[in-house]
Amino acid sequence: MPQKVLLYCDPGIDDSLAIIYALLNPEIELVAIVTSYGNVDQEQATQNVAYLLELADRKDVILIGGAKTPLSGEFTPYYPEIHGEQGLGPIKPPPTIKGELLNFDAIFKVIEEYGEELIIVDVGRATSLAISFNLAGEETMNTVKGFYLMGGAFLTPGNVTAGAEANFYGDPIAASIVLEKAKQGVLYPLNVTNEAIITPEMIDQIMQGENNPFQALVKAIFDYYFEAYQELVPGIEGSPLHDVMTLFAVTTPQAFKYVEKVVTVGLDEGNLRGVSIADFRPKPDEEGNKLTIALEVDYTSFSDDFVKVMSNSLSNQT
Template identity: 30%
Template sequence: MPDAKPRLTVIDTDPGIDDAVGILLALASPEFSIAGMTTVAGNIGIETTTRNAGRLLAFAGQEGIPVFRGAAAPLSRPGPEPLNLHGEDGIGGVNLPEPSRQPESRTAVQWLADLLLHEPAGTVDIFALGPLTNIAKLILDRPDAARRIGRIIAMGGVIREAGNVGPRSEFNLWADPEAADVVVSSGLSLVLVPLDVTRRVRATRDFAEALRAPAKPLASMVADLVESYFETKTHQESRPLHDPCVMLFALAPELFRLKDLRLSVNTGPAEEAGALTIEESGTSVQVALGVDGPAALELLARKLTAV
């Protein structure tokens, strides 16, 4: 049987160490045809996230993939203060080349709308690795284009566990809860990969060393990224690979346990902003609630060491 045609994909991102790992995994996976990357401000500002997207493409020799600068701030509230959780450059100080191509002149939303209207409806997927501001703006400003999206797979939220920026809030949804509400309530095909799952795909120092052993460039770079991740926290034996779970789900959905949940997004004060509530009046969303963590890591390593 011939291989399936690569799926046309957009990566919406705020790199980010774990974003970088996910991006390199996508670039190493022939199952995806990356149409472009759109950037958004996240735990670091838009200029840095956009630069990092270009740096990753330059490193991977994929300069033909365009980068489009997206939202510098949330839809309607002040953006979070830069957290610098991943170092001042957003990727832990790992040595990457400078972008060899400047960001495109069109904005992320302009380009997304043009792409979606040009391609057959349902054939373009979006991997959302940061706050959902760009996708929400597309839904609000260009609903004709947004409804042509095949599927959005987004890392975000938390269902049954504690949040990472509030009692019930995860950073990506907390950073722009109004955008998260727009996307979740849109009725578009959405798979949400929350902290409940991403915390179970954990890289260790041994995993980084195993990636480095074959001396393959992408795998060695991911090893460097994982090791820089450890530098941001002391006395930890493993770190969760949040954003790569989006790509891992797209590659091997059978490794994940999905459930349809009716969700609403809290758009209230900061402490509860972005919190997800399961309620009858919510919108039906597919949510990953379980994962075979070791198998997911094995798939990540296999893809990275094959190129």
């Protein structure tokens, strides 16, 4: 049976490719998507998800409106030079496509329906997931099978500041709440997601067949993303798809090496804002909620899987 997934996201190119990956993966059953601010504003994120679901003819996937600002209420900058003005690189979703957007409490109905059959995956700012914990409580939220979270960086540089990764930096208060309350939480930080490099050659391989309605879109938004990364990281041979790797982990956890640690997040407005902290000493001083942290990944397993899944037809879905 495919793994049922409730996805929190903020599309954005990386998130969009992750959604496409999930829709094409016969081992994943995407039951609902919570759209939030992050790479674009919440309204545009919703439009982007509705567009992808329309292309897949997946009217069964529930679309839920998430947070519009971080818990602090502060202004959120967007990065059109990386994701495009509307979050899909050069692509502009038709304005006529409007998904039916359900209220936030639909999240709890999904959790009640699927319970321990469900994995919650959050690849964006943690705001909506933190609000879910605050509204429903730990007991209800932790009835699910587990939480797969993209965020943080351990003993490796950040990608927004010297120490902070973008999702944790974007709403450190929310990240702190989730890391404190989520049981069976697995964290996929930059340590592994920076390794999720997809190259133009892989995209060309995917494009060789006309297997699904996403292929032209994938090519266009990847090329835009890769060009942005070449500016950010001179000499890079491809683009890291952080969010796709987190969904890859849902079906292939054995491709990673893990440690268990208590994780805290810097809340100050100084150099520690959004910095993920864990005690890696031989005898760590740890009290609190332990999370599983992925620190290494089998890249070949990931890259082979990505090309295979993205070359699938929608009829491969069960």
